[in-house]
Amino acid sequence: MKIVREALAGTLESSDLLVRIAPLEDGLELVLKSEVIHQFGPHIEKVARDCLARLGVTQALVVIEDKGALDCVVAARVQTAVSRAVDEWTPDWSALS
Amino acid sequence: MKLRRSMLFLPGANAAMLSTAFVFKPDSIMFDLEDAVSLREKDAARMLVFHALRLPVYREMETVVRINPLSTPFGLKDLEAVVRAGVDVVRLPKTDTADDVHVLEAHVERIERECGREIGSTKLMAAIESASGVVNAVAIACSSPRLIGIALAGFDYVMDMQTERGDGTELFYARCAVLHAARYAKIDAFDVVFSDVNDDEGFLKEVDLIKRMGFDGKSLINPRQIDLLHNAYAPTQEEVDYASRVVAAAEAGERQGLGVVSLNGKMIDAPVIGHARVVLRRASASGVRQ
Numbered sequence: 001m002k003i004v005r006e007a008l009a010g011t012l013e014s015s016d017l018l019v020r021i022a023p024l025e026d027g028l029e030l031v032l033k034s035e036v037i038h039q040f041g042p043h044i045e046k047v048a049r050d051c052l053a054r055l056g057v058t059q060a061l062v063v064i065e066d067k068g069a070l071d072c073v074v075a076a077r078v079q080t081a082v083s084r085a086v087d088e089w090t091p092d093w094s095a096l097s
Numbered sequence: 098m099k100l101r102r103s104m105l106f107l108p109g110a111n112a113a114m115l116s117t118a119f120v121f122k123p124d125s126i127m128f129d130l131e132d133a134v135s136l137r138e139k140d141a142a143r144m145l146v147f148h149a150l151r152l153p154v155y156r157e158m159e160t161v162v163r164i165n166p167l168s169t170p171f172g173l174k175d176l177e178a179v180v181r182a183g184v185d186v187v188r189l190p191k192t193d194t195a196d197d198v199h200v201l202e203a204h205v206e207r208i209e210r211e212c213g214r215e216i217g218s219t220k221l222m223a224a225i226e227s228a229s230g231v232v233n234a235v236a237i238a239c240s241s242p243r244l245i246g247i248a249l250a251g252f253d254y255v256m257d258m259q260t261e262r263g264d265g266t267e268l269f270y271a272r273c274a275v276l277h278a279a280r281y282a283k284i285d286a287f288d289v290v291f292s293d294v295n296d297d298e299g300f301l302k303e304v305d306l307i308k309r310m311g312f313d314g315k316s317l318i319n320p321r322q323i324d325l326l327h328n329a330y331a332p333t334q335e336e337v338d339y340a341s342r343v344v345a346a347a348e349a350g351e352r353q354g355l356g357v358v359s360l361n362g363k364m365i366d367a368p369v370i371g372h373a374r375v376v377l378r379r380a381s382a383s384g385v386r387q
Binding site for chain 1: 112113115116117140141144145147148149151152177178181182212
């Protein structure tokens with residue numbers, strides 16, 4: 001899935017996260033900022049990368065500012081950001097769960 | 098007996114509330130994709146609710162999603178997501194006719210087939226929000242075996258009636274019509290939200306009214322209202338004691354083969370015994386009123 005424009009999803013409220021995604025020519029770069037990065041940083045990054053992989057996103061810059069979100073919120077915000085950054089979005093719900 | 102006293106609204110776009118609301122333990126939790134979500138966040142709310150529905154904590158309670166009307170660009174997308182996520186009940190807003198439910202039901206059945214969900218396992222609720230909906234309440238209540246209840250939604254209804262919320266007089270006919278339709282169809286009836294969350298006295302006055310009318314419960318917009326509502330619906334110790342005596346007398350009469358049973362000199366007939374059993378079931382589920 002090709003990222004063609006910059007997009008945002010989420011908020012900076014507690015228990016949420018803000019995901020910014022933008023086109024990148026060379027590979028997938030993920031930047032994570034979190035108040036709980038020492039305890040949960042690797043896990044949050046894995047959830048986000050798994051979502052991106054299932055959506056077939058291989059070239060993008062993804063910046064995540066986490067405010068203590070649950071895994072399901074991370075997944076929802078990453079998927080929403082991708083859906084807003086591509087040309088055509090037809091959700092495959094079985095792939096999103 | 099599934100109790101549906103409290104149906105707590107949660108804005109579908111609010112990650113914090115979706116992550117924590119299960120701790121309040123309403124009888125049913127309702128994720129709102131309609132009025133509580135701005136137009137530009139409809140897609141984000143749909144995705145959040147899709148994932149929230151799959152959380153194990155929400156599998157342990159009845160989940161309801163208020164989708165957008167199917168006449169909008171969002172309604173069918175909402176339905177595709179929430180039926181696949183395993184929602185228990187879909188709440189259709191602005192239900193004016195039985196055909197509105199038929200259209201929804203056809204889409205739900207198609208999605209169930211496509212995703213391999215058991216046909217008929219997605220239940221429905223219809224929200225009545227207009228004069229047309231009230232006039233057609235009986236037809237709406239009888240429109241589908243999937244319907245578990247109908248709900249009156251006050252704000253849109255009073256706007257359609259060209260009036261405003263007041264002491265309840267403005268809702269009197271609609272409450273009676275919705276309630277009778279639900280009882281005729283043998284489904285549940287839900288009352289409107291009470292929007293002033295700081296007015297406990299006014300809330301309890303309204304709860305007392307709708308409970309005496311016969312409503313199963315009420316839509317709520319604040320978790321603080323849950324305990325107040327549950328307590329108001331719980332029977333008193335005196336009611337429980339009397340109901341126990343009625344049931345005991347009825348069972349004794351049955352054992353002795355008596356056609357007519359009396360308690361303290363008063364005849365107990367089938368409706369009295371039936372009501373006593375309902376009181377005991379409510380006490381068993383929600384305790385005794387504090």
